[in-house]
Amino acid sequence: MFEALGRRTYRSRRWVLGLAGVFVLVAVTWGVGVFSALTQGGFEDPGSESAKALTRIEAIADGAGDADVVAIYTDPDRTVDDTGFRNTVVETLQDLPAGEVAGFSTYWSTGSDAFVSADRHSTFATVTLAGVSDEEKEEAFAAVRDHLRAPGLQTELGGPSAVYSDVSSQVESDIARAEALSLPIVFLLLVIVFGSLTAAAMPLVIGGLAILGAFTMLHVLTLFTDVSIFAINIVTMLGLGLAVDYALFVVSRFREELPRAATVEDALVRTMATAGRTVAFSGLTVAVSLASLLLFPQPFLQSMGFGGMAAVLVAMIGALTVLPALLGLLGHRIDALRVPRPWRRAGGATGGVWARVAHGVMRRPLAVAGAVIALLLVLGTPFLRAEFGGVDSRVLPAGTESRVVDEKLASQFPADPSATIDVVLDGADAGTATSYVDRLRSLPGVTGAEVVAAGDGAVRIAVHHDELPTSREARGLVADIRDVRAPAGTEVLVGGESAELVDLLAGLRGTLPWMALFVGIVTLLLLFAAFGSVVLPLKALVMNVLSLGAAFGAVVWIFQDGHLSGLLDFTPTGAVEASNPILMLAIAFGLSMDYEVFLLSRIREEWDRTGDNTGAVATGLARTGGIITSAALLLIVVIGAFATSGITFIKMIGVGLVIAILVDATIVRGLLVPATMRLLGTANWWAPGPLRRAWERYGFREGEGFVAEEPIRRPQLVPIVLPAVDPVYLGTDLDPLYDENAPLPAPVSG
Numbered sequence: 183m184f185e186a187l188g189r190r191t192y193r194s195r196r197w198v199l200g201l202a203g204v205f206v207l208v209a210v211t212w213g214v215g216v217f218s219a220l221t222q223g224g225f226e227d228p229g230s231e232s233a234k235a236l237t238r239i240e241a242i243a244d245g246a247g248d249a250d251v252v253a254i255y256t257d258p259d260r261t262v263d264d265t266g267f268r269n270t271v272v273e274t275l276q277d278l279p280a281g282e283v284a285g286f287s288t289y290w291s292t293g294s295d296a297f298v299s300a301d302r303h304s305t306f307a308t309v310t311l312a313g314v315s316d317e318e319k320e321e322a323f324a325a326v327r328d329h330l331r332a333p334g335l336q337t338e339l340g341g342p343s344a345v346y347s348d349v350s351s352q353v354e355s356d357i358a359r360a361e362a363l364s365l366p367i368v369f370l371l372l373v374i375v376f377g378s379l380t381a382a383a384m385p386l387v388i389g390g391l392a393i394l395g396a397f398t399m400l401h402v403l404t405l406f407t408d409v410s411i412f413a414i415n416i417v418t419m420l421g422l423g424l425a426v427d428y429a430l431f432v433v434s435r436f437r438e439e440l441p442r443a444a445t446v447e448d449a450l451v452r453t454m455a456t457a458g459r460t461v462a463f464s465g466l467t468v469a470v471s472l473a474s475l476l477l478f479p480q481p482f483l484q485s486m487g488f489g490g491m492a493a494v495l496v497a498m499i500g501a502l503t504v505l506p507a508l509l510g511l512l513g514h515r516i517d518a519l520r521v522p523r524p525w526r527r528a529g530g531a532t533g534g535v536w537a538r539v540a541h542g543v544m545r546r547p548l549a550v551a552g553a554v555i556a557l558l559l560v561l562g563t564p565f566l567r568a569e570f571g572g573v574d575s576r577v578l579p580a581g582t583e584s585r586v587v588d589e590k591l592a593s594q595f596p597a598d599p600s601a602t603i604d605v606v607l608d609g610a611d612a613g614t615a616t617s618y619v620d621r622l623r624s625l626p627g628v629t630g631a632e633v634v635a636a637g638d639g640a641v642r643i644a645v646h647h648d649e650l651p652t653s654r655e656a657r658g659l660v661a662d663i664r665d666v667r668a669p670a671g672t673e674v675l676v677g678g679e680s681a682e683l684v685d686l687l688a689g690l691r692g693t694l695p696w697m698a699l700f701v702g703i704v705t706l707l708l709l710f711a712a713f714g715s716v717v718l719p720l721k722a723l724v725m726n727v728l729s730l731g732a733a734f735g736a737v738v739w740i741f742q743d744g745h746l747s748g749l750l751d752f753t754p755t756g757a758v759e760a761s762n763p764i765l766m767l768a769i770a771f772g773l774s775m776d777y778e779v780f781l782l783s784r785i786r787e788e789w790d791r792t793g794d795n796t797g798a799v800a801t802g803l804a805r806t807g808g809i810i811t812s813a814a815l816l817l818i819v820v821i822g823a824f825a826t827s828g829i830t831f832i833k834m835i836g837v838g839l840v841i842a843i844l845v846d847a848t849i850v851r852g853l854l855v856p857a858t859m860r861l862l863g864t865a866n867w868w869a870p871g872p873l874r875r876a877w878e879r880y881g882f883r884e885g886e887g888f889v890a891e892e893p894i895r896r897p898q899l900v901p902i903v904l905p906a907v908d909p910v911y912l913g914t915d916l917d918p919l920y921d922e923n924a925p926l927p928a929p930v931s932g
Contacts (some may be wrong), residue, residue: 184462188454191448195507202504206394213398217354220404220411220875221317224481224760225573230685231664232629235677238606249287249308250319252341253330254587261302262289267335273513275307280740282322284310299594306587306595311343317408319343320911340587345575348584350411352828360823367819369427375430375812379519381437384508385429385816388500392421395496397487403488410482413489415824415832420769421493423820424468424776427813428461428501431780435811436509437516446513450506458502458559460783463712464776465498470704471772474697478764479689486765494772536807539852540800547860554854555728558845562731564738571757572683573653577830580753584605601651603660605631606675607668614669615641621666641769651679652757687760693892694764701768712779713786714877716869719878721858722782726774729850733770734763741834752830759831766835770842775815777851781806785859795866799859807852814847 189702191198226233260267268290275286289297289308298305309330323343331337337829363387370591372382396417403409435457436449443449472494475487509516543550575585605622607615612633622631627647635642645663645837650656660681668674702723709719737758740746744754785802818840859866 184458185451185455187502188451188458189447191454191503191506192450192510195510197697198503199511202391202500202507204392205398209394209398213394213401213708215412216397216401216404216409217411219409220414221320221399221408221481222486224408224410224482224598225686226478226682227685227689228481230689231480231675232677232681232685235604235606235675235681236641237352238608238675239604239635239642239677242635242640242642243499249341250311250324250343251326251330251339251589252306252311252344252587253309254304254306254338254340254590255332256304256336256338257334258303258336262298262305263302267305270332270335271305274330274835275309277562278309278326278329280327281781282312283760284312286310287596287692296596297591298596300596301594304590304594308341308593317359320346323347337586338583338590340575340584340591341373344584344587345578346583347828348578352578353411353415353832356824356827356829356832359826361418361821363826364422364820364823368422368816371812371816371819372426372430373521376437377521378517379521380512381433381516384433384505385426387508388429388497388505389422389425391500391504392493392497393418393426395500396421396492398493399496403492406583409488412482412832415483415827415835416486416489416765416769417493419493419821419824419836420468420490421497421852423817424465424494425497425500426816426820427776428465429505430496430816431461431809431812432457432501432505433509433516440514446510450510453504453509454502456783458506460711460779461498461501463708463783464779465706467496467708467775467779468772469494469498470708471701471768471775474701475765475768477697477700478693478761479846480686480761481762483764487768490769490772494806505513535800536811536852537800537804539807540803540856543803543853543856544796544800544860547857550853551857551861554849554857556853557849558728558732561845562728563736565731568734568738568763569654569742569757570687570760571755572679572686573759573831574650574652574679574755576753576755577759579751579828601647601649601656602678603647603656603663603676603680604678605644605645605663606677607641607643609672610641610669611641612636612641612926613917614672615643617665618669618672619643622663625662625666626661627655627662629689652683652755656680657684657687682815683760690760690764697764697768709775709779709782710869710873710877713782713867714874715867715871716873717862717866718782720860721855721866722775722778725778725850725855725858726771728854728892729774729846730767730770730842732845733766736841737763737766737834737838740837741830750825750833752833755830759834762831762834762838766838766842770839770846770899773817773839773843774846774850777810777847778855780813781840781851781855791869795864798858799856803852810847810851814843818843821870 220686225271255267255271257267262268271288272290275288278286286307286309287297287660289295289305295312297307309326311319311326313319313322316674320343324347327347329340330339369382369386372385373379376382389543400409400413432453436453439449439452440446443452449481458810469491472487473488475483484638512518575582575588578585610618615633617767619631622628622643622645627649628645629648630645630646633641634644645659649659657680660676660678661684664674664676666674706716706719709722710716713719740750741754742758743750744756744758747754781802785798785804788801789795821836821839821843823836825833825840827833827836
């Protein structure tokens with residue numbers, strides 16, 4: 183299959199590149215227009231009770247909806263009791279563009295001192311914007327933003343719509359900064375790895391294609407469903423990162439095959455039969471992991487799933503079609519524009535680092551496996567005390583206007599309008615609700631409750647409290663309110679920020695097991711199809727759990743506990759945003775399997791050739807260790823650039839994934855996987871008879887069907903007998919990433 187793909191791509195290389203050029207033209211002219219079609223927010227569950235409550239609130243006839251915008255007006259010389267102060271604020275609000283505002287509330291319209299600061303020199307107004315969807319609210323806020331600023335008064339704008347607007351602006355600037363930081367560093371590292379400007383340019387070409395292609399796919403999706411603006415982060419992150427990884431793997435193998443192949447076509451076919459197959463399985467595994475996000479009802483997670491799948495699949499397809507066409511066109515010129523690397527020894531490597539690591543692991547597999555497992559378990563222990571919360575203005579950088587407004591509401595005013603739980607009593611009127619409101623007032627933690635709107639056969643009740651909306655206490659109060667008996671013939675719907683968080687956590691808990699089941703089963707099937715073993719897929723799942731546990735433990739220690747908050751420049755909230763671990767799980771699991779496939783593919787290739795498990799593991803690690811660590815380093819640079827984001831949860835994803843990749847590509851793939859494979863011996867390749875026969879008939883073997891022009895050179899293997907273990911066969915010290923054509927050194931013995 184992959185041999186045929188390689189041959190057809192080579193013979194049609196100019197057509198492939200021509201079609202790719204047309205696709206890029208469409209992506210540049212239409213695909214990048216996705217930015218204007220993206221939505222804000224999306225953290226809520228549309229089918230939850232809190233979402234239904236919001237829908238009913240919007241239907242109440244007097245325009246008393248959520249406080250979409252909070253405007254604080256301050257005059258250092260006058261108080262709110264001054265007629266001029268009052269007239270300026272009221273006239274500003276009355277002059278807002280018609281059709282963009284559903285209603286507003288002020289100190290003078292309510293008579294409530296909750297709208298006035300302690301020194302009475304500031305007051306806030308809450309504005310309900312017209313529209314129901316996020317897009318409509320966003321458009322309305324853009325239309326009224328400048329009109330909300332009162333002449334002669336200091337005006338500061340906050341509230342959900344202002345926060346979302348500031349987050350959107352921050353995301354766009356973060357993406358531009360991340361690309362500006364990562365691209366030059368990635369290119370420099372690629373030049374160091376390949377020693378050729380031409381070869382170094384190939385991964386960046388595929389990376390650009392992946393990003394543009396994913397933007398185009400997302401733009402198509404926006405025609406049918408809402409896609410969150412946060413999907414752009416994952417597209418840029420994974421599109422560039424995985425495209426570089428896949429291209430690095432393919433280009434490295436192509437350069438390795440060129441000297442020993444009779445023609446460029448044969449070298450390309452052999453590359454596709456080995457590295458191409460690996461990239462295909464890797465891409466599918468990562469895409470499946472990200473597809474699990476579509477099981478969740480939250481638009482934010484679904485959008486991340488769409489964006490991630492688009493980026494991965496375009497990167498994979500580009501690496502399997504456009505990149506081979508480029509390599510076929512360049513041929514031996516792939517090494518053109520060489521850059522001197524004086525630190526590389528002439529004549530080839532004689533003792534690669536990963537070959538020495540392989541030898542060390544093969545000698546002491548039990549000790550290595552035990553030490554690594556113990557270390558990962560210790561690193562993961564902080565995750566056992568993880569607290570999950572929601573998103574508020576503290577995710578923005580300090581000093582951002584909408585965050586400043588939230589801080590002033592909490593510190594200078596007696597009541598924060600966001601610290602209100604909305605209760606909708608459907609099927610009731612204000613008179614019917616009296617006794618119910620009295621029961622709400624008697625709940626512990628409630629500081630007040632009153633009917634604020636009635637209409638459309640429903641009553642809206644505002645329940646006030648003194649806790650942060652995302653706190654455990656506020657969430658507990660939501661549960662208490664839902665337990666209060668409603669009047670006969672009515673239905674209670676509880677909404678507001680606290681209720682949305684309660685419903686979010688419940689939804690995530692309910693869907694997470696199905697996500698794990700889906701990812702586990704599909705991953706097992708894919709890895710079995712790739713390697714013909716039922717042991718290796720199960721072992722890979724266990725390795726991933728240990729690796730991810732260590733990364734999640736680090737995230738809790740840093741972001742929940744606040745360690746390194748000064749260095750990383752964020753405000754710790756004592757909790758981890760609830761949907762982020764789900765997103766990190768999907769991405770990190772996919773990336774872990776990415777490197778697992780890279781390593782096991784080369785080990786399987788050696789196993790098929792020699793039938794020697796220990797020698798295959800040692801040689802596979804020696805030959806791929808440099809490539810995997812180089813790919814991981816490049817991916818860390820790309821993802822690490824997002825750790826500079828001004829949005830805390832984007833920063834957390836970046837930091838968490840960097841830690842996960844670092845742990846996985848070094849101590850897990852370099853130490854734990856080979857150690858456990860050495861201990862398992864030939865059991866690594868076991869499968870029940872019927873499955874084994876099915877795989878031998880239908881499975882995808884590494885390089886199956888390709889006949890090399892000359893036999894692949896192999897060193898002699900020297901047996902070493904160690905105490906209490908089976909004989910160990912050690913391969914040679916190799917460094918194929920940097921010197922693919924160097925003669926093999928003499929066997930290493932103990």
